Amino acid sequence: MAAPPLESSFPQADLEPGMQVVFEAIDPTTGAAVTGVTVSAIGMLVSGQGANVGEGTFGPFMLVPGPRA
Amino acid sequence: MSVPITRDGPYAAPYAYQLAASESWQALTISATFDGSGASGSFYPCCSIYTQDGKLVSRDFPSASVAAGASAEVTYHPFLRTATSAAPSSGGTPSVATFYRSTFVAGDLPQTIAAGDTANLVWAHAKLPSDGSITGPFIGDVYAQMNIGCMADAWLRVGWEDGAYEKAAVLGTNSRIVPADAVTSSSYMAGASPLRVDTNDWVSDAVPAAYEANDLLHAYAINGDTAARDVNEAWLVIRVWPATGYNGGIPGWPQ
Numbered sequence: 001m002a003a004p005p006l007e008s009s010f011p012q013a014d015l016e017p018g019m020q021v022v023f024e025a026i027d028p029t030t031g032a033a034v035t036g037v038t039v040s041a042i043g044m045l046v047s048g049q050g051a052n053v054g055e056g057t058f059g060p061f062m063l064v065p066g067p068r069a
Numbered sequence: 070m071s072v073p074i075t076r077d078g079p080y081a082a083p084y085a086y087q088l089a090a091s092e093s094w095q096a097l098t099i100s101a102t103f104d105g106s107g108a109s110g111s112f113y114p115c116c117s118i119y120t121q122d123g124k125l126v127s128r129d130f131p132s133a134s135v136a137a138g139a140s141a142e143v144t145y146h147p148f149l150r151t152a153t154s155a156a157p158s159s160g161g162t163p164s165v166a167t168f169y170r171s172t173f174v175a176g177d178l179p180q181t182i183a184a185g186d187t188a189n190l191v192w193a194h195a196k197l198p199s200d201g202s203i204t205g206p207f208i209g210d211v212y213a214q215m216n217i218g219c220m221a222d223a224w225l226r227v228g229w230e231d232g233a234y235e236k237a238a239v240l241g242t243n244s245r246i247v248p249a250d251a252v253t254s255s256s257y258m259a260g261a262s263p264l265r266v267d268t269n270d271w272v273s274d275a276v277p278a279a280y281e282a283n284d285l286l287h288a289y290a291i292n293g294d295t296a297a298r299d300v301n302e303a304w305l306v307i308r309v310w311p312a313t314g315y316n317g318g319i320p321g322w323p324q
Contacts, residue, residue, distance in 0.1 A: 003142040005143075008131045021086045034108055041102040
């Protein structure tokens with residue numbers, strides 16, 4: 001699939017256990033999720049310490065706010 | 070230590086990576102391809118960060134959205150400052166035209182202006198831009214024509230026969246920014262003056278201008294003397310910056 005390349009910024013932030021990096025399609029006007037979009041060729045080059053870097057899990061997780069949300 | 074984390078896909082968006090227990094890192098760069106061939110509408114291809122309890126703390130996306138049915142390969146970098154998509158409406162290098170007559174440079178005969186007369190300057194030569202934005206001279210070799218909507222400036226410099234008499238050189242145009250046909254004073258220097266550097270009395274005029282396609286510009290000389298006087302040198306330089314869609318209203322100067 002040919003797709004034009006685009007660029008975006010991304011925060012320089014320490015991501016901690018349990019946090020999620022989510023690839024999502026958002027309506028430019030309403031901010032709502034846009035259905036029917038797929039994501040592929042995901043590549044993340046990350047810098048971290050310890051043996052667990054890269055041991056996280058991919059998936060369509062439910063994003064449910066916790067009790068202090 | 071840098072570690073690659075990859076998935077081929079495709080997966081339905083939203084799709085997430087959740088850091089494992091005891092896993093901590095910073096992203097050096099992230100890339101993903103968004104396929105919107107089945108999208109319900111246009112969208113921003115986002116890479117977002119959520120806390121452990123599902124709170125959104127960051128959502129990053131390119132400046133351009135992706136149309137429904139289209140796709141995009143997006144790279145996310147720290148410290149990237151995305152360029153704005155809108156280019157200056159009329160920036161860049163201007164097109165330049167020079168109209169002139171010159172006894173000194175080209176060996177032209179002087180243009181004689183009758184006593185008390187106002188006469189259009191007749192351009193013996195023209196150097197025109199290759200893009201056709203400025204053409205001429207037309208109508209007795211007097212008028213320059215702008216062929217595009219544009220922001221512009223025009224500069225006139227005229228060398229009169231030396232002498233203590235009133236003289237002027239004037240740009241006549243529909244400037245659309247400031248009034249045209251403004252008569253400026255002459256610059257006669259007596260023979261003993263250290264400011265006298267040649268035998269011409271120079272007069273200048275300049276206007277910031279904006280033009281619609283087919284607007285005309287001319288320049289003229291006014292001889293305030295009771296005797297005929299010669300214009301030995303006359304140079305008109307016009308610079309234009311394209312301003313697509315300019316409709317003749319009062320414009321802003323190029324941003």
